[in-house]
Amino acid sequence: MRLSPDEMIFLRDGLFKLNATIVYTWGLMLALTVGSTLVTRNLSLGPTRSRWQNLLEIIVTGIVKQIEDVGLRDPKKYLGFLGTLFLFVASANLCAIIPGYEPPTGSLSTTAALALCVLVAVPLFGIEEQGLGEYLKTYTEPTIIMLPFNIISELSRTLALAVRLFGNMMSGTMILAILLTITPFIFPIMMSALGLLTGMVQAYIFTILAAVYIAAVTRGRDPRGEADTKIDV
Amino acid sequence: MDNATLIAIASIFTAGLTIALGSIGPALGEGRAVATALSSLAQQPDAAATITRTLFVGLAMIESIAIYCFVVSMILIFANPFWTHFVAEAAGK
Numbered sequence: 001m002r003l004s005p006d007e008m009i010f011l012r013d014g015l016f017k018l019n020a021t022i023v024y025t026w027g028l029m030l031a032l033t034v035g036s037t038l039v040t041r042n043l044s045l046g047p048t049r050s051r052w053q054n055l056l057e058i059i060v061t062g063i064v065k066q067i068e069d070v071g072l073r074d075p076k077k078y079l080g081f082l083g084t085l086f087l088f089v090a091s092a093n094l095c096a097i098i099p100g101y102e103p104p105t106g107s108l109s110t111t112a113a114l115a116l117c118v119l120v121a122v123p124l125f126g127i128e129e130q131g132l133g134e135y136l137k138t139y140t141e142p143t144i145i146m147l148p149f150n151i152i153s154e155l156s157r158t159l160a161l162a163v164r165l166f167g168n169m170m171s172g173t174m175i176l177a178i179l180l181t182i183t184p185f186i187f188p189i190m191m192s193a194l195g196l197l198t199g200m201v202q203a204y205i206f207t208i209l210a211a212v213y214i215a216a217v218t219r220g221r222d223p224r225g226e227a228d229t230k231i232d233v
Numbered sequence: 234m235d236n237a238t239l240i241a242i243a244s245i246f247t248a249g250l251t252i253a254l255g256s257i258g259p260a261l262g263e264g265r266a267v268a269t270a271l272s273s274l275a276q277q278p279d280a281a282a283t284i285t286r287t288l289f290v291g292l293a294m295i296e297s298i299a300i301y302c303f304v305v306s307m308i309l310i311f312a313n314p315f316w317t318h319f320v321a322e323a324a325g326k
Contacts, residue, residue, distance in 0.1 A: 201293065
């Protein structure tokens with residue numbers, strides 16, 4: 001039994017291996033890029049809009065609203081990063097209804113790459129917002145004793161992000177494969193519907209957690225930010 | 234009983250134990266989280282959006298503990314490093 005789409009190899013040339021993860025990732029990237037380019041080629045500001053523009057507007061405004069709800073004051077600034085994460089993970093998970101397709105998020109390489117993006121992006125956003133000194137100071141809060149623990153938590157939450165997405169997607173395909181051998185009628189359909197739901201929830205969770213991490217470093221000790229937190233809690 | 238049998242027994246037994254014990258805690262935790270969220274929803278239906286969002290994020294974080302156990306048990310069964318090492322050694326002999 002295959003544990004991840006990494007092991008499904010289409011082409012091999014020496015050290016270079018073209019596995020299913022790479023193929024499907026690039027396919028998705030192509031589909032997303034070409035699709036959004038085609039839709040945004042002629043946008044209209046008037047009351048009549050094409051249905052595709054409506055679809056994209058719903059998605060984009062939905063993401064902006066969710067980012068804002070988490071507590072980021074300037075959601076448009078983070079839309080590029082967080083929106084890309086959400087769209088990629090969501091489309092990777094949703095395309096699982098296409099026969100023969102395996103979600104590239106079911107491979108630890110993909111999810112680790114995505115989690116590393118978050119690991120790098122969070123300090124960058126923090127430094128941009130507060131300055132290097134202020135950002136580094138957040139590591140020593142509340143006391144200097146907490147410094148190693150803060151660094152460990154930074155790393156462990158990256159690991160958690162990667163393993164969570166990988167585990168959820170991998171377990172989905174795994175359970176489906178096991179069920180197909182036991183009860184190959186109707187029941188796998190229900191489980192794959194559940195898998196689609198899990199995929200969407202995981203895409204949402206991934207994005208929201210990244211947004212929460214960014215919010216935690218950009219909020220800083222801004223008094224207005226503190227007030228926001230209190231209302232949220 | 235040779236080494237291969239021992240490794241196989243230990244791996245399979247531990248995989249079962251991992252997923253069995255590892256799903257008890259998250260199950261209890263998720264039950265508590267959902268129960269509390271439902272009673273808060275009943276008390277404050279206005280805050281439904283916030284409660285639901287926090288519930289989903291929280292559930293995913295609790296659930297990920299069970300998922301870690303699942304990943305570990307899958308590694309034990311399908312990608313066991315000790316087993317691979319032993320098989321490679323046996324093949325080399």
